[in-house]
Amino acid sequence: MRIRFYVLVSLFYGLTLSAQDYFPKNDGVKAENNNFTTFINAKIHITPTKVLDKGILLIQKGKVIEAGKTVQLPKNTVLIDLKGKSIYPSFIDIYSDFGVDIPKAAASGGRSAQYEPSREGFYWNDHIMPENNAISRFNYDSKKAKELREAGFGVVNTHIQDGIARGNGALISLNEFGNDSDRVLADKSAQYFSVTKSVAKRQAYPTSLMGTLALLRQMYFDADWYAKGNVTTKDLSLEALNANKGLVQIFEAKDKDNVLRADKIGDMFNINYTILAGGNEFESVAEIKATNATLIVPINFPDPYDVSDPYLADYVSLEDMRFWNQAPTNPKVLEENNITFGLTLHDQKSTSAFRNNLLKAIEYGLSKTKALEALTTIPAQILGKSNTIGSLLNGSQANFLITSGDIFDKGTVLYENWVQGQKHIIHDKQLKDIRGNYNLIAGEKMFQLSITGETDKPKVEVKEGEEKLTSKINYDDNWLTLSFNNKDGDQAFRLSAMVASSSDNLVGKLLLPDGTETTFNAIMTSAFSEKEKDVTQKKPVVVPIAFPNIGYGYSEQPKPESILFKNATVWTSEDVGIMENTDVLVKNGKIAKIGKDLKPSGATVVDATGKHLTAGIIDEHTHIAALSINESGQNSSAEVKMEDVVDPKHIGIYRDLAGGVTSAQLLHGSANPIGGRSAILKLKWGASAERMIYYNSPKFIKFALGENVKQSNWNSFSRFPQTRMGVEQTFINYFQRAKEYDLKKKSGQPYRFDEEMETLAEIINGERFISCHSYVQSEINMLMKVAEKFNFKVNTFTHILEGYKVADKMAEHGVGASTFSDWWAYKYEVNDAIPYNAAIMQSQGITVAINSDDAEMSRRLNQEAAKTVKYGGMTELEAWKMVTINPAKLLHIDDRVGSIKEGKDADLVLWNNNPLSVYAMVEKTIIEGAVYFDLEKDKQQREAIKKEKALLINLMLKEKDNGSPTQEPKKKNQEELHCDSL
Structure with a gap:
């Protein structure tokens, strides 16, 4: 193929992309740029996996005509x-707010507990x-577009980052020379959701993550009901939701558990969903x-903490240090596990920080091919x-x-x-790249010149x-x-x-300190090169993951064992x-045998003498x-589920295990008469919430009575009920509606x-049980x-x-x-409480349990049970039942747990003393045959931490x-949640 070189300036080349081609031209002669532009001798990355050395790229009218090793070139x-x-394809940011302002926060004055929508229809x-x-609020931002182009981006997918259901996005090209008719590649690119309420709206509900998830579920149920023509009124929101079902559905999670x-x-x-991680x-x-x-996936890696002050260093938890x-290993781990992901600038401190973080991810193991794909x-x-x-495939923009x-090399x-x-x-x-080392002859002196950066x-x-001189450089x-000064700093060479372009040496004009004009000559002795990394010295040190990934997490998730x-x-x-x-044999997560002189049969023997x-x-x-306790936005929150907000890395789990x-x-808490659905958990430290x-968990829900539900503790006057009479009517009303619904x-x-x-x-229907917060008779x-009016029984008064x-x-x-x-x-409302309460209720044939409602008390329930021996004369065994088999009966799980019986789950605790004693310590806590707490291992962990x-x-x-x-050390205080936590 014969290649002819032309002058790179064309009368038509400077023409911008036109708007609509049918728009009248009233400002001059009509002309269209039909020239082709061809790039030759480049290493062309057509796709991340298709690369051409010394390739040819042919473009015309903003499109790739062809890319290859041999391309037939048109005359023009x-x-x-x-x-x-x-040459690389420009980057795409799939999760952006480019050109779309976030709505302003609602005026102060608290959130409204309104039930009617603030918008008709x-x-x-x-x-x-x-x-x-998003397109209706879009305004092209030239300054931001320049920043994005400098980071390598050519296209962004933008949307209004506000609300739970956020509407449509728009796909925008960052073309400075076009206008919006050129730039808007799609005015409905995706439909967006999140777990975050609108800052611009004052409606109270939902007040919690579990409320948000419940609202999303109900929204979809309602959209289906609406789509089937069952609603006589207009709902523009549901119409839009249904109309956009065919779009990409993007969900902002911003946390691994929210991804799930x-x-x-x-x-x-x-x-x-495509999910923002x-x-x-x-x-x-x-x-x-x-x-x-x-x-x-965002790559906004945290800065190290400034831990130079040992006192302030104690503020930083091991979890945050980890x-x-x-x-920075997150992208690598996702790649190793064949998880499909794109990368985003979202939440970056600055656009310029993106490249540094990207290179860091590659340093920590992300492959360059996967980085380019992402x-x-x-x-x-x-x-x-x-x-x-x-990509740069034929027909692409x-x-x-x-x-x-290499775009992923630092230099x-x-x-x-x-x-x-x-x-x-x-x-x-x-x-021209002038970086390198030179011998600089200036006047009658020799200097050593090094240009880097x-x-x-x-x-x-x-x-x-050997003496370093004060110097300045500018290159444009x-x-x-x-310019540089002499050793004494009082004379300047300029x-x-x-x-x-034809020589590596530098030759030019020199003004000596005395004003004499002459020439200088800088002879290159070595060209600049990035310092080679010492792999053995500079390979990142990464501490291992724990389960859960906090201080007392385990290197491996506990597994069932055979134990005698x-x-x-x-x-x-x-x-x-x-x-x-007595001997107890544990096998396959169950209590296999109870008796004397049992044989190990391959089990680990524990001397419990x-x-x-x-x-x-x-x-x-x-x-x-739990991540939240109350959904307080309405007087009934029966739609919410505590199972949605289980926090598997809460340190209270480990502490409870240490207490047996x-x-x-x-x-759920007690902010409203009808609370949310319960989660019954086995405290499997290191396991997922699921x-x-x-x-096959029994179904429970929290109800509440008393001061909290009528809101006397936080002076709220915007929500019914406000009195105990209103609480009763709330129950009657909701159950009547439920009866009619059923x-x-x-x-x-x-x-x-x-x-x-x-x-x-x-x-x-007797399929779900009430556990009701209660005080007065x-x-x-x-x-x-x-x-009784609605023919069911309350399961538990708590x-x-x-x-x-x-x-x-x-x-x-x-x-x-x-x-x-x-x-x-x-x-x-607790003034009439007495410590004999548990014993008196049991004497009347009621199944009685002792509970905690408090993180500290929960790990000392053995001592709480012991108090019933003093207050009421309970036997030790009956007292112990109040924290084992009795709560199991109340929760309808007594066929599985709560006692030591052959065939039941091997949920066991080994104590070094009578469990009702204040001196008793837990040595081992076992769930389904797996050891989840071990006193000796705990001591080892403290040293390891x-x-x-x-x-x-x-x-x-x-x-x-x-x-x-660096960032300032911050103390991470985990809030202890209670019934009335909002």
């Missing part, structure tokens, strides 16, 4: 020789806004992989635009980068970013002998100016030169009572391991699926009467501190009690010494 072709340079909840269109929550909703409604997915990569979700150390072909694939963007070499210069065939200069590619922003060092448009406890004092919590010198073996403690009422607790009911929840459902008529009514109907009686007054009526109703051992007088912290502190100090920006 402008040729650009890129010998020694590389739209969905009842103001945080659901699928009708929003979003995927769960997607599975429920057959939606394959949080950067911590490496901690739960197996669960993330199992979702099969495509992720959008995250700083491990976060910025080009994968975003294009997600958006369904693979045929137009993300001419969006590409021209670089000095590589980005020269140009072509967007829709339009050249945007980032750095002048004609600028970036090609267009060089740094200089001038030495005379191949024009060099340099140099200037036009750099010649020999010669223990066994507290069975069964009719046989306490058995002395002089020790006590009990069933695991069960806490009927706890608030540990193996199971717990995670209850694995902690009881298989009758319509059972009749076979079409009905709108309502999660709240479904839950309440389950209560009426009048309200206890009231709820039993309401239940707290129930005036239960001793109505124990006979409770027994007649058939309700159980879960109470405190000796709490009283901490608020007005000290060593790991010291290692990470030293790594952070080293980073600071190397000039890395």
Whole structure:
């Protein structure tokens, strides 16, 4: 093929892309640029996996015509020789707010508890806004576009980042020379969702993550009901939601556990969300992989903490230190696990920080091919635009980068970013690279000159002998100016030169300190090269992942073992009572045998002589391991689920295990009469939230009575009920509605699926059990009467501190009690509480449990149970049943746990003393045959934590010494949640 070189200036080349081709031209002669532009001799990355050395790229009218080794060139072709340079597709940011302002925050004055929508003709909840269109609020931002192009981006997918259902996005090209008719590649590129409420709306509901998830589920149920023509009124929100079902559905999670929550909703409604991740997915990569979700991953890695002050260093938790150390491995881990992901600028401190973080991810193991895919072909694939963007295949938009070499090498210069065939200069590619070492002859003296830094922003060092001189350099448009002082600093040498492309040496004008004008000559002795990394010295040190990934996490998740406890004092919590010198064999997660002189049969033998073996403690009422406790936006929140907000890395789980607790009911709070659905957990430290929840879990819900639900404790006057009378009417109203709902459902008529009514109907049908927060006898009686009116029974009154007054009526109703051992007088409605309450209620035939409702008390429930021996004369065995088999009965799990019986789950605790003693310590806590707490291992972990912290502190100090920006140490206080936590 014959190649002819043309002058690179054309009369037509400077023409911008036209707007609509039918728009009249009234400002001159009509002309269209039909020239071709051809780039030759470049290393062309057509796709991340298809690379041509010395390839040819032919473009016209903003499109790629052809890329290959041999290309037939049209006559009207402008040729650009890129010998020694590389071409890459421009990057795509799939999660951006470019050109779209976030709405301003609502005026102060608190959130409204309104139930009617503030917008006529739209969905009842103001945080659901699928009708929003990003394009209607779009304004091209030239300054931001320039920053993005300088970072290598040619296309962004933008949307209004506000609300739970956020509406449509728009796909925008960053072409400075076009207008919006050119730039808008898609005005409906995707539909967006999040777990965050609108800052611009004042509606109170939802007030919690579980409320947000419930709202999303109900929104989809309502959209289906609306789509089937069952609604006579107009709802523009649901119409938009349904109309946009065919678009890519993008969900902002921003946390590994929220990724799982979003995927769960997607599975429920057959939606394959593309999910914005949080950067911590490496901690739960197996669960993330199992979702099969495509992720959008930010790479905003945290700065090291400034731990130079040892006192302030103590503020930083090991969890946060680990995250700083491990976060850069997140893209590598995702790649190793074959998880599809794109990368995004989202949440970057600055656009310029993106490249540094990208190079860091590569340093920590992300392959360059995967990095390029995550910025080009994968975003294009997600958006369904693979045929137009993300590659340099024939027909694609001419969006590409021209670089000095490998785009992921630190020293590589980005020269140009072509967007829709339009050249945007980032750095002048004609600028000669003058970096290197020189012998500088200036006047009659010899100096050593070293030029480093970036090609267009060089740094200089001038030495005379071994002494470093003060110096300055400027280099622009191949024009060099340099000045330096003598040793004494009182005389200046000033140099200037036009750099010649034909020589490596520098020659030019010199002004000596005395004003004499002469010439200088700088002879290159060696060219500049990036210092080779010492792999053995500079390979990043990354500490191992733990399960969960905090201080007391385990290097491996506990697994079931075969264990034989020999010669223990066994507290069975069964009719046989306490058995002395007895063996218990654990196999396959179950209690296999109980007796004397049992054979190991391959099991690990534990000498339990002089020790006590009990069933695991069960806490009927706890608030540990939850991200939120109350959904307080409405007087009924039966639609929300505590299972949605289980926090598997909550330190309270580990502490409870150290206190012998193996199971717990995670209850909603008491902010409203009808609370949310419970989560019954096995405290499997290191497991996912899903694995902690009881298989085939009994269905429970939290109700509440008293001061909290009528809001007397926080002076709220915007929500019904405000009195105890109103509380009763709330129950009657909701149960009547649920009864009518259930009758319509059972009749076979079409009905709108309502999660709240479904839950309440389950209560009426005996399929869901109530655990009710209660104090005074009048309200206890009231709820039993309401239940009897609707033909069901209350399962458990929790707290129930005036239960001793109505124990006979409770027994007649058939309700159980879960109470405190000796709490009283901490608020007005508890003034009549007495420590004999538990014993009196049990004497009337009521199943009674002792619960915690408090993180500290939960790990001391053995001592709380012991108090009933003093207050009421309970036997030790009956006292112990109050924290084992009795709560198991209340939770309907007594066929699985709560006692030591052959065939039951091996949820066991080994104590070094009588478990009711204040001196008793837990030596081992076992769940389903796996050891989740071991006292000796705990001691080892404490030492390991000290060593790991010291290692990470030293790594952070080293980073600071190397000039890395740091962040101030922050103390991470984990809030203890209670019934009334809002």
